[in-house]
Amino acid sequence: xxxxxTTGSGYGVLGxxxxxxxxxxxxxxxxxxxxxxxxxxxxxRTAQSRSVLPGNYSVDADNKFNAVSQGADVDANYYAGxxxxxxxxxxxxxxxxxxxxxxxxxxxYSRNYNNAFWNGSQMVYGxxxxxxxxxxxxxxxxxAHELTHAVTERTAGLDYVDQSGALNESISxxxxxxxxxxxxxxxxxxxxxxxxxxxxxxxSNPPLYGQPDNMNNYVYTTSDNGGVHTNxxxxxxxxxxxxxxxGMSVAEKIYYRALTVYLNPQSNFSDxxxxxxxxxxxxxxxxxxQYNAVASAWNQVGVQ
Ligand code: ASN
Ligand code: ZN
Ligand code: CA
Ligand code: CA
Numbered sequence: 001x002x003x004x005x006t007t008g009s010g011y012g013v014l015g016x017x018x019x020x021x022x023x024x025x026x027x028x029x030x031x032x033x034x035x036x037x038x039x040x041x042x043x044x045r046t047a048q049s050r051s052v053l054p055g056n057y058s059v060d061a062d063n064k065f066n067a068v069s070q071g072a073d074v075d076a077n078y079y080a081g082x083x084x085x086x087x088x089x090x091x092x093x094x095x096x097x098x099x100x101x102x103x104x105x106x107x108x109y110s111r112n113y114n115n116a117f118w119n120g121s122q123m124v125y126g127x128x129x130x131x132x133x134x135x136x137x138x139x140x141x142x143x144a145h146e147l148t149h150a151v152t153e154r155t156a157g158l159d160y161v162d163q164s165g166a167l168n169e170s171i172s173x174x175x176x177x178x179x180x181x182x183x184x185x186x187x188x189x190x191x192x193x194x195x196x197x198x199x200x201x202x203x204s205n206p207p208l209y210g211q212p213d214n215m216n217n218y219v220y221t222t223s224d225n226g227g228v229h230t231n232x233x234x235x236x237x238x239x240x241x242x243x244x245x246x247g248m249s250v251a252e253k254i255y256y257r258a259l260t261v262y263l264n265p266q267s268n269f270s271d272x273x274x275x276x277x278x279x280x281x282x283x284x285x286x287x288x289x290q291y292n293a294v295a296s297a298w299n300q301v302g303v304q
Pocket of ligand 1: 115
């Protein structure tokens, strides 16, 4: 049989069945999606519980990725494809670099690793310890969060420290919500498997998970690059207020234009307000209801 694109199947982290774009070569099937209109591919590898990147290709002998241990591999590739499709279909953005770059993920990173990250070249996912997290690629909003770090890096380039870093985090959470429509929570699908209803963060109610939702409560700290995962609650609340007031399809247009046209590496919260207002003015006009909703959202979190 010739090498080439095939269709396989598998089960995700949560046990959900899905069809997969796979690739056949030399008697082996790969989580390697060549079906997108990009020059690169969407591929997934496994670190096999070690910390060496990028690791070995995720493979299967019969194109049925149905072992429980393959759930992380399946979802990393499937959800990376969903995020690619979202940016392409919504903004005509072709991969994180807008030039069709390969989207690579490595799963089963380290042991009991309760995190995921973009390392400047690829996404990396732990399996979690089974108490705080299950394998983190099992959540579309987490995958969207990590891949959006790559988009931010290639566009606004927000420095990962202090207010610009908190904006960087907030942009990733916000696009996670745009992609995983239906809730304002981040990480709920993979967080604390023994406790339902909770999440890593909430955009509608940041204080529920220890984040400020107003400048009055901004946290000054030297840990976490100046509290980037804490102070992101302030722009996250502004994003929630914008989304709930204008709807997702208007809000995502404003956010994407601000990210790609107006924000820069040194942007602070006040600059984010101005960038979103400039984007809203371009799209809908100064003083439009959309423009005024952005201004109101940032007023409510204490950013002028
Ligand atoms: N999961 C974290 C994030 O994407 C990892 C990190 O701190 N960079 O923000
Ligand atoms: Zn992040
Ligand atoms: Ca969510
Ligand atoms: Ca939970």
